[in-house]
Amino acid sequence: MIKISTIGYPRIGPKRELKKVLELFWKGKISENELEKTAKELRKQNWQVQKANGVDLISSNDFSFYDQVLDTICLLGAIPNRYKWDKDKVSLKTYFAMARGSQDKELDVPALEMTKWFDTNYHYLVPEFSADQTFSLSSNKPFDEFNEAKSLGYITKPIILGPLSFLLLGKSDTQSFKTLNLLDKILPIYKEVIGKLSDLGAEWIQIDEPILVKDLDEEVISRIKPTLNELKKASKNSKILITTYFESLDKKIHEKLSTSDIDAIHLDLVRGTENKNYIQNANKVLSLGIIDGRNIWKSDLNNKIKFLQQSTKSENEIIISTSCSLLYCPYDLDLEKKVPQEIKRWLSFSKQKLNELNLIKTFINEGDKNTNKELEQNKLDILDRQNSKLIHDSSVKKRLKTIDSSITKRKSSYSQRSKIQQDIFKLPKFPTTTIGSFPQTQDVRQARAKFKRGELDNESYKKFLKDKTIDVIKKQEEIDIDVVVHGEFERNDMVEYFGEYLKGFTFSSSGWVQSYGSRCVKPPIIYGDISRSKAMTVYWSKFAQEQTKKIVKGMLTGPITILQWSFVRDDQPRKSTTREIAFAIRDEVKDLEQNGIKIIQIDEPALREGLPLKKEKWKNYLDWSVECFRIASSVVKDETQIHTHMCYGEFDDIIDSIAALEADVISIETSRSRMELLKTFEKFKYPNEIGPGVFDIHSPRVPSTQEMTNLLTKAIKNINKDKIWVNPDCGLKTRGWPETINALRNMVLAAKNLRKSLS
Numbered sequence: 001m002i003k004i005s006t007i008g009y010p011r012i013g014p015k016r017e018l019k020k021v022l023e024l025f026w027k028g029k030i031s032e033n034e035l036e037k038t039a040k041e042l043r044k045q046n047w048q049v050q051k052a053n054g055v056d057l058i059s060s061n062d063f064s065f066y067d068q069v070l071d072t073i074c075l076l077g078a079i080p081n082r083y084k085w086d087k088d089k090v091s092l093k094t095y096f097a098m099a100r101g102s103q104d105k106e107l108d109v110p111a112l113e114m115t116k117w118f119d120t121n122y123h124y125l126v127p128e129f130s131a132d133q134t135f136s137l138s139s140n141k142p143f144d145e146f147n148e149a150k151s152l153g154y155i156t157k158p159i160i161l162g163p164l165s166f167l168l169l170g171k172s173d174t175q176s177f178k179t180l181n182l183l184d185k186i187l188p189i190y191k192e193v194i195g196k197l198s199d200l201g202a203e204w205i206q207i208d209e210p211i212l213v214k215d216l217d218e219e220v221i222s223r224i225k226p227t228l229n230e231l232k233k234a235s236k237n238s239k240i241l242i243t244t245y246f247e248s249l250d251k252k253i254h255e256k257l258s259t260s261d262i263d264a265i266h267l268d269l270v271r272g273t274e275n276k277n278y279i280q281n282a283n284k285v286l287s288l289g290i291i292d293g294r295n296i297w298k299s300d301l302n303n304k305i306k307f308l309q310q311s312t313k314s315e316n317e318i319i320i321s322t323s324c325s326l327l328y329c330p331y332d333l334d335l336e337k338k339v340p341q342e343i344k345r346w347l348s349f350s351k352q353k354l355n356e357l358n359l360i361k362t363f364i365n366e367g368d369k370n371t372n373k374e375l376e377q378n379k380l381d382i383l384d385r386q387n388s389k390l391i392h393d394s395s396v397k398k399r400l401k402t403i404d405s406s407i408t409k410r411k412s413s414y415s416q417r418s419k420i421q422q423d424i425f426k427l428p429k430f431p432t433t434t435i436g437s438f439p440q441t442q443d444v445r446q447a448r449a450k451f452k453r454g455e456l457d458n459e460s461y462k463k464f465l466k467d468k469t470i471d472v473i474k475k476q477e478e479i480d481i482d483v484v485v486h487g488e489f490e491r492n493d494m495v496e497y498f499g500e501y502l503k504g505f506t507f508s509s510s511g512w513v514q515s516y517g518s519r520c521v522k523p524p525i526i527y528g529d530i531s532r533s534k535a536m537t538v539y540w541s542k543f544a545q546e547q548t549k550k551i552v553k554g555m556l557t558g559p560i561t562i563l564q565w566s567f568v569r570d571d572q573p574r575k576s577t578t579r580e581i582a583f584a585i586r587d588e589v590k591d592l593e594q595n596g597i598k599i600i601q602i603d604e605p606a607l608r609e610g611l612p613l614k615k616e617k618w619k620n621y622l623d624w625s626v627e628c629f630r631i632a633s634s635v636v637k638d639e640t641q642i643h644t645h646m647c648y649g650e651f652d653d654i655i656d657s658i659a660a661l662e663a664d665v666i667s668i669e670t671s672r673s674r675m676e677l678l679k680t681f682e683k684f685k686y687p688n689e690i691g692p693g694v695f696d697i698h699s700p701r702v703p704s705t706q707e708m709t710n711l712l713t714k715a716i717k718n719i720n721k722d723k724i725w726v727n728p729d730c731g732l733k734t735r736g737w738p739e740t741i742n743a744l745r746n747m748v749l750a751a752k753n754l755r756k757s758l759s
Contacts (some may be wrong), residue, residue, distance in 0.1 A: 002308075002318050002361045005057035005287055007206070007243055007266065008159060008325025009046045010350055011064055012514050014332055018042060019518040022065065026100070032092060039063065043145065047154045049351055054358035057204055057241075060149050060156035061142040062325065065092070066099040066517045069124040069169065070112070072161045073098065076189050077138035080128045082109050090138050099125060099517060101699035110671075111699045113171070114516065116609045116647070118210060118246050120294070120328055121565055123516035127170030129179045135189045142193065146200050157204040157241070158197050163190050164227060165211040168220065183223060191234035198236040204264075206241045207231060212257070213247035213272065215615050221253060228260040239263040241287060245324035247613040248274035258283055270294075270323035279311045286316075289323035290360075291353050296329060296511070296525065296567045298348040298385075299356050301378045305363055320357055326350040330511040338509035343527055346385040349511070386571070393503070393529035400579050407586075408630040410638070410662055414688050417638045417664060424598070424639055425551060429758070430712070430726050430751040433483040433691070435645050435667060436555040436601065437491070437731035438472050439740055444489050465490050469540065473547045479744050483551050483599060486544035488733070494557045494603065495565045499524035501536040502584055505566075516698070519734065524566045530580035532587050542595045554597040558644065559585055559628045564606035575624040582631035590635045598640060602633055602663075605647035605730070608654060615653075622657040629661045641665065647730065655684045667691035669729040671703075671711060682718035690719050693729030694750065695743050700735065702742045708750035721758060726751040 012018045021038040024030045043063050050058045064071050073079065074090040083097050084107060096102075101111040113126040142158050149156040163186050167179040197205055212224070232240050242257060243266035249257070257265050258278075266287035267275040271294075279286060290304050312318050333349040348356060359378075363371045385391075410417065447464050450456040456464075472487035491497040499505035505524045512520045537554060545552040559581035568577055585602065592600050607629075612621050633642045644663040651658060651668070658666065670678060670692040678692055692715045694708040715724060726747060732740050 002320055002364050003056040004054055004354070004357045004361055005157065005204075005206075005241070005266075005319045005321045006050055006055055006059045006062075006326070006354070007245070007287075007289070007293065007321050007323075008059055008062040008327055009050065010326055010329065010331055010514070011042065011046075011062065012512065012520055013038075013042050014045070014335060014510075016512055016520055018065075019520055022518040026096070035065075035092075039065070040148065043148065044152060047149055047152065047156070050354060051154065053351065053354035054361060055354060057157045057319065058149070058154055059159050059206070060145045060154075061158045061160065062327075063145065065095065067123070067125050068161060069117075069127065069166070070095065070099055071139070071141060072166050073112075073125070073127050074139040075137070075141060075160075075193065076166070076186060077136035078127055078129070078133065079138075080112075083107070087136070087138075089140065101696065101701040103701040108701075110696060110701060110703070114698060119609055119611065119613060120246075121515055121521070121606065121609065122327065124169070127166065128173065129167070129170050129177075129182055130173045131177050131181070133182055133185065135182075135186050137189055137192050143196055143200060146197060146202060150201065155201060155203060157206050158202055159206045159208060160190075160193060162207040162209040162211075162242070163187060163231075164220070164224065165209050168211045180220060180223065183227065187227065187230050190231060194231060194234040194238070194240075195236060198234070198238040202238045204241055205235060205238045206243055206266075208243045210243070210245055212244050212253050213249060213268075214613050215250075216253065221256065224253065224256040225260045228257070228262045232261040232263075239285075241266060241285075241319075243287070244268065244272075245289060245293070246271050248272035249278070254278050264319065266319075266321065268323040272323075276311065280313075282316070285319060286312075287319040287321050288312075289321050291320075291322045291356055292570075293322035293324040293326050293353070294328045295570060296347050296349060297570055298346055298352075298378065298381055300382045301356060301359055301375055305360055305375075308360070308364060320360060322353055322357070326353065328513055329353065330508065330513060332510070335510040336508055339506055339525070342384075342388070342390065343506050343525070345381050346527070347525075391528040391569075391571075393531060396529040396531050396580055396583075399583055400576065403579070403627070403631065408627055408634055410634050410636075412638045414662065414664065417641075418689075420638050421641050421664065425641070427482055428755060429722065430724055430754050431482040432726045432748050432751050433481060433553065433667075434476075434485055434728055434744070435697075435731045436485050436488055436553070436603070437494070437733035438485070438487040438489070439735050439737050440489065440733050441737065444468065448492065465540070466543065469544055470547055473544060473552075475741065476744075477548060477550065479741070480748055481550075481744065483553055484544075484548060485553050485555060486540050488555060488731075490540055493521060494731070495562050496522060496524050498536055498557050498562060498585075499526075499566065501534065502530050502532055502581075504528040504530035504580070511567075521565065526563075526566050526568050526577060528569070530577065530584055532584040535591050536588050538588070538591050538595050541592060541597050545596060551598055553643065554589075554592040554600040556585055556588060556592075556600065556602045556632075558602045558604040558607075559632055560610055560625050561604050561606040564610045575628075578624065578628045579631065582628040585632035586635050589632060593636050593640050599643060600633075600636070600640060601643035601645060602629070603645045604629060604661075605645060607646055607658075608651065609647070611654060618653070622654060626657050626660045629663075633661075633663065643667065645730070651680045652683075655680050655686070659684070659686060659688070663688065665689040665691060665725055667693065667725065667727050669693045670715075671696045671729050674711070674714070678715055678718040686719070689723040689725060691725030691727040692719070694726060694747055695728050697728050697730045697732055697735060700739050702739050703746065705746040705749045705753070708747055709753055712750060712754055716758075 264285035476484040
């Protein structure tokens with residue numbers, strides 16, 4: 001018999017209800033009780049949807065007000081001292097101070113460091129550990145949510161981030177101390193949590209250990225089986241399901257899992273294709289992730305059924321599921337009003353994926369009498385997509401065949417280019433700039449919405465955008481920023497905006513997914529071959545340059561980021577799709593240069609994010625990623641300066657590839673790590689220019705001039721002072737104007753102070 005399990009379900013709400021109440025709560029416009037009321041309603045809806053779609057093992061504790069790793073920090077009492085926690089149950093005040101920073105009389109602290117969750121665009125908050133770290137059960141969240149579901153008639157499967165992943169995803173306060181050394185300290189708290197959940201009546205407890213799919217050293221591998229056995233000891237009457245996802249398990253790590261005392265193992269069969277080798281002779285209950293939890297394409301259900309019938313034994317208990325949590329997929333295709341009908345029939349959102357699982361379960365358990373119609377329709381939809389004329393463009397394929405060194409190399413070396421650029425730009429030492437976007441306040445969002453609804457005509461909307469652009473140029477001139485930007489008020493999203501100009505993309509009205517906290521994104525859908533039909537950014541960049549004597553940067557999103565932050569077609573290699581995007585961006589770069597834009601920034605915040613989880617796959621990915629960036633950027637003359645921007649990530653392993661991008665200037669997010677990421681650039685002696693972020697744009701907190709000066713002083717220890725730019729960590733789109741102006745004034749003053757002190 002087949003059962004269905006959810007590995008996790010989206011939590012922002014079908015219409016982003018959680019985002020809206022969180023932001024009202026942060027502004028002090030609603031109470032904690034009102035926030036919790038909406039949260040309870042969203043959890044109830046999730047449980048109802050799972051039950052209605054045949055889910056047998058319904059998940060709980062997959063809801064979060066901000067991030068599941070932060071929830072685990074609170075559960076285990078691993079709160080850093082600077083947050084002045086009173087050792088009682090963790091309050092929302094402390095919780096959000098760690099998430100967003102705090103700046104009041106009682107508590108003035110930055111947020112925890114944030115980084116990407118494996119190779120996704122989801123951000124998690126990084127736990128901090130020290131040798132004298134203590135742990136204690138400091139949150140009732142998993143117990144409260146289990147009881148909440150129980151009171152509604154649902155016996156759920158609580159989800160907990162496992163101890164190995166929690167420790168190994170964290171950071172230690174000294175290089176000499178390994179976070180794994182805390183395992184014996186943390187296990188008693190985990191056992192206490194598992195024991196309490198078992199006492200409450202949990203039949204299954206899911207422990208997520210995604211770290212197990214990565215390359216692990218022998219010390220970690222040796223701790224896997226004893227750790228799992230300890231967790232099982234605490235489970236009493238509950239069964240333990242260990243979940244892994246995003247990749248295949250190495251054979252020796254799978255052996256540790258299969259010979260441990262735990263009851264079941266979840267295998268991702270979508271991204272972890274080699275996991276199929278572990279199915280036949282399994283000695284545990286298997287949870288098979290056969291439906292893609294990270295993309296929105298309808299599954300070929302007839303093939304999935306055939307695979308299960310051929311790969312599993314009828315006498316074995318089998319659980320089927322999505323490959324990973326559905327956190328990365330939109331809620332419900334039934335809400336969708338924008339995707340063209342011909343393409344919509346190819347899609348499946350979270351709710352529909354549960355239905356796909358239910359159809360598979362029903363067919364295998366009961367025969368085809370109840371599913372024949374649905375499976376036949378699924379077959380027709382799959383064939384329709386394969387044969388659609390919307391997908392293929394021969395001219396795009398022909399252009400890919402022209403790639404050679406003349407397309408992927410700049411005319412001269414960086415050392416030659418930099419001299420030419422210095423003579424032209426005449427910028428001061430520690431030149432200041434921003435990453436691109438400025439606050440998209442309510443009036444901007446309202447004007448865009450009215451324009452899209454036809455309530456604001458084209459000329460009126462263009463005038464509004466021109467006024468906003470002129471205003472932001474003046475603001476930057478008043479603050480005395482050296483290289484200015486146009487503010488990007490015409491852009492809804494740094495990927496969606498470009499996709500709207502590119503053939504092969506379509507867009508949803510309801511395809512929202514969580515990036516972090518209340519930040520939601522609506523990834524474009526890449527369904528076919530990609531090309532640019534007209535200029536995308538030239539008009540606004542040129543308009544902005546006409547308003548000032550300062551240099552205006554042209555702002556573009558790079559090909560790897562457009563790929564990573566879209567729902568990508570799965571019928572051709574990702575490399576081919578990225579090359580298509582790269583040529584489209586190349587055309588835009590050329591047009592910007594021809595229209596007098598002297599500095600062009602091609603953002604690649606997702607380059608590190610896209611790195612495969614297995615090192616053996618890195619070279620292939622990095623080779624084609626670098627090639628695609630260079631296709632996009634190498635069309636310009638030496639006089640044109642190419643910038644790029646990268647988000648959170650450890651750069652040690654890819655620094656050679658970053659240098660190979662041949663960007664003249666790279667800006668990176670470093671403020672939350674207190675410039676620790678720059679140690680990589682000291683070891684490597686990065687040859688080009690770097691802008692280490694000096695303040696965190698994810699937090700409303702405004703750091704002082706001295707704080708930024710201190711960070712820049714630390715940066716100088718790792719980077720040649722003549723090659724340092726000064727900028728925020730990222731774009732300022734989500735911030736308010738008062739905090740933005742104050743932070744930028746402090747930033748410019750910090751740069752000027754350094755010019756004086758180091759002259």
